[in-house]
Amino acid sequence: MIKVGIVGGTGYTGSELLRLLALHPQAELKAITSRGEVGQPVADMFPALRKRVNIAFSEPTFESLKDCDVVFFATPHGVAMAQSAELVNAGIRVIDLGADFRLKNTTEFEKWYGMPHSEPELLGQACYGLVESAREEIKKAKLVGLAGCYPTAVQLALKPLISHATPLIDESSIVADCKSGVSGAGRKAAVGSLFSEASESFKAYGVSGHRHLPEIEQGLELISGRKAQITFTPHLVPMVRGILATTYVKLNEHGLNTDIQSLYEQHYANEYFVDVMPKGSLPDTKSVRGSNFVRIALHRPQGRDTLVIVSVIDNLVKGAAGQAVQAMNAMFDLPEHTGLEQLPLSP
Amino acid sequence: MIKVGIVGGTGYTGSELLRLLALHPQAELKAITSRGEVGQPVADMFPALRKRVNIAFSEPTFESLKDCDVVFFATPHGVAMAQSAELVNAGIRVIDLGADFRLKNTTEFEKWYGMPHSEPELLGQACYGLVESAREEIKKAKLVGLAGCYPTAVQLALKPLISHATPLIDESSIVADCKSGVSGAGRKAAVGSLFSEASESFKAYGVSGHRHLPEIEQGLELISGRKAQITFTPHLVPMVRGILATTYVKLNEHGLNTDIQSLYEQHYANEYFVDVMPKGSLPDTKSVRGSNFVRIALHRPQGRDTLVIVSVIDNLVKGAAGQAVQAMNAMFDLPEHTGLEQLPLSP
Amino acid sequence: MIKVGIVGGTGYTGSELLRLLALHPQAELKAITSRGEVGQPVADMFPALRKRVNIAFSEPTFESLKDCDVVFFATPHGVAMAQSAELVNAGIRVIDLGADFRLKNTTEFEKWYGMPHSEPELLGQACYGLVESAREEIKKAKLVGLAGCYPTAVQLALKPLISHATPLIDESSIVADCKSGVSGAGRKAAVGSLFSEASESFKAYGVSGHRHLPEIEQGLELISGRKAQITFTPHLVPMVRGILATTYVKLNEHGLNTDIQSLYEQHYANEYFVDVMPKGSLPDTKSVRGSNFVRIALHRPQGRDTLVIVSVIDNLVKGAAGQAVQAMNAMFDLPEHTGLEQLPLSP
């Protein structure tokens, strides 16, 4: 049994980790920490876990976590950075669901997150955690900076194209129009996330700059070795879970002569969680809700040279807690879908 | 492995059976029938099942089902009545998620369902399928008329009170104010169930008479041996899944002197799926969504003699497909929670 | 033109007052105050008002309001109590949308609101603002403590019965099962009101005691001169606007011999905003959304002695800002529907 700790269990990614790990046949939850809630049973905060998860919150100290094999950080940026070194040095593997170990460039980190990076050396050792892209590195990694939710949806949409040796598209002019459910904003009280504000409404946000933009551009470069340029627009959808990314790319001569559908099907043929849908299909977010699946569909409207790639994930699962468990499974040589076989909840 | 068939798999209870049975460790899906969709893979209709459920719809004939150990009917009323006898006679156990075998009185059936009952004899052998009430009968039953969604929520709310030897409440004057998500109306195209109609609105319906009223009154009498009288008002909530029943009873002298909280806790102490919440709590439907749990809370406002019982279930799980699987588990001597351990999806 | 001021314009009742008053042909908005937002145009906070409401927030001082004919308080309890005397003494009429002047008994006020009442004398002069019940008093009142949202829905549902000289029902045992949209919780950041918490869920709250309980019981006594006893259960509906009250009363011999439908139709025949629906109908909250209408339907299930009264309002309009404008119209001898003719927004 893998002994697991969670730092920061009072948000949605923390409670989602609990939901998944509680039924994971090879994981044993040893500790969940929260400075503000020490001693409180987690099921008091998350009644959905009543009768099945009996652990209480403990102090966010090394002492609470020192017997773990792996520790997940489900915390705002800055926390994992401050506490990971001690764990890693003690031989405990760390998977950060936050942003501290995603951007490799500390100047970029400081620009987008408004704080200097205090652990540049540790950052150097960290592996970027998009499992389908970095499986082998993750298996050996001591520290994983898990991919963000939007970046997961967009990178998996582009990966078969981008990883091609010669470019198939104009990589300097990609549009990723992304839509997320409100749970992406987390479980913190904020007027903009109130039901009365978000319900029966739709909006774009962060149009002039969002922290996931540099992450996506870095991720694409990691895959292809080439620089790509994205216009990334996030939108808020009046639903709880789900991300849909509509990605627009311009096919070049080479791309126009390629069977893109086959390219995707072959590229993902061995991926348990990636479903390349048949020609003519379109996925909805409900078809992945509560599951770790990604569904992708490809369209070329009017036979013109713009390819439209539609990809869907559950932002709390494949975009956070599920991918974290998938990374843990890879690290501990388990089949990647162990504990992640839940079918989507639909309707 | 229990060999399972489903008749009528194109509605929400059918697809929910698929979701649950696909991961059931002791069940094997042999056939799913639908007159209109013969040959179509179920995953084409329900993309959430893609890559995991590979069966296609077959003809709704005895031939399709004859190798099954148990057959679920997820059909409108009238269908199970017409097809069950042949199966039961062949030694195949039948669990009807519809209404054909709920009401024992054929006159009542005809009054509320607008058609005569064609199988009164079979009806006589049928067991009313509220597992917590009729576990032992279900184990032996050849035919189960599964409890309806509202009746499950209301009967479990009242059972500890009603099953007391001497009445604790005025059993002639119970109010059950019930609220259901829209999936209760099924997957059929109807103007009233459109998103634009049901969303951002709330209404009562069937106030002057709803088919679940006689079922609840019959169920309570089955439990207590005494006649009870209910005012039952269903309401439509702009959400997909979930039922919340607010049940009002007037405590009599005996009831006022009873520790009702303890009564409930003891009554349900050994029930895996029933959670009597601590004093002062109130459940929300999201805390059971996607799971087979029931949560119940008890309040006596202002110390007056009216007791308010709040109970929640997922109408498609404990109110339909989950309870059906629970009944199957009981029939085949499996632990009742086999294949039903999913934690609620929240948020 | 009536010169109008609003104290506390940053919540939903404040912005709803703006929406209604902006198009009121006889009202002129002179000042809207907010301590925290002095100088900010209201349209910056409420973009729906852009290009049509050009006023900015001012200091919440007497100076800001001294030229008004009437001042609305759309503030948490305690504020109107502290600031009304000065206005009333200056001859400015005050309509408090909050709770400070609703409960006549200061002991009850302190019990339910957790603070002593600092203006018992002013409270003595205040008129309880349910317009259909207290029209004549409101016309002369200097200070109105506007009825709460739930109390409006429940009292209008019961008024024709309760105002009958001889009781028609058991007035000691009324059940009011009420359901409200989330805007009732206001525009303050709170985890329980987040979209991810409230959406796709339904719950009861305040079951053991809610501040609107004593207000409803007092209001019914004001109408009938007799004490009534209510079991009042509020619930939270995943929608923004709307209240539906399902009220259960037991008809006595006299009530059973009365034509209740006619009683209601006659009672409300001259009320512009009250719609007694035809026999057999049931209203939904969407049919009053954005409007000041109340719709009421009456049912007697199974011909038994329990009468079910279903009433709907928009909690922000008839339950708050609309009723406030209606009261203002009455005070200033305008037709009550002046500026309140908007038809419901449906779908």
Place this chain on the structure above:
Amino acid sequence: MIKVGIVGGTGYTGSELLRLLALHPQAELKAITSRGEVGQPVADMFPALRKRVNIAFSEPTFESLKDCDVVFFATPHGVAMAQSAELVNAGIRVIDLGADFRLKNTTEFEKWYGMPHSEPELLGQACYGLVESAREEIKKAKLVGLAGCYPTAVQLALKPLISHATPLIDESSIVADCKSGVSGAGRKAAVGSLFSEASESFKAYGVSGHRHLPEIEQGLELISGRKAQITFTPHLVPMVRGILATTYVKLNEHGLNTDIQSLYEQHYANEYFVDVMPKGSLPDTKSVRGSNFVRIALHRPQGRDTLVIVSVIDNLVKGAAGQAVQAMNAMFDLPEHTGLEQLPLSP
């Protein structure tokens, strides 16, 4: 008073026309027709109109409409085509909210709507009804083919750019990623529009080809005299009303040297319904809900050469019934906002 008739009043655009016209100070509703509902009061179908709209449905014949000054068609395609000639010949002005008179090219019409155009001559006289673009033509028109909902949002987003004498953008490569509430699908019973399907989900549809694509391309050419090429992707948002279009254009050298914000502000300076928001803003659909307003915001992420234009409308108002009334006002020389002053309903 303008005498008004409506053909096909049982859908959402029909009922929205009723909501707006009922309070229009210069319009008088003479007839509303519906083959299936002759004799039924419209308020029985749309309870939101109870007590305020007293007309009943009549036969969809010329006789019913012959006394009107203007007739609105709120019908599926094919109907207005069949019935308009008789009205136009009788001197009655016709505004078609459907698609029959939008596409000027009958081959294109047949390709996208699957039926030949039976009135090519009438089509030749029809004016394309985007009021901000074709005001002067509409004033004189006998027949208006009102702009569709998506085309309104996209064309108004692009108009200031496109109407520039020398191109400011690459007009051959525009992306319009559009999102609509479910009311856009109309009031017809269809599984895909059910609450349980559309709620808590998000999807793209019609990606490989949607009828509004040729309409947008034609509309842009009407404005600029130049051909433009759009990749148009509609998406379904789990809300009732609202369209948000995120339009991506590539600025050319000339565009990069233009102050785009000023260009838009000046272009729309005299338009009552168009709100060019200040730099840095982003509109949400709720800020126009129930109103005829359009809000537009402009962003150039990272200072790169892609301009992102976000525009919002209420699909049933500015995208249908409101624009129809605006066109009527123009035709009859009324101020364009007559009867259209309602402020958005928010929250």
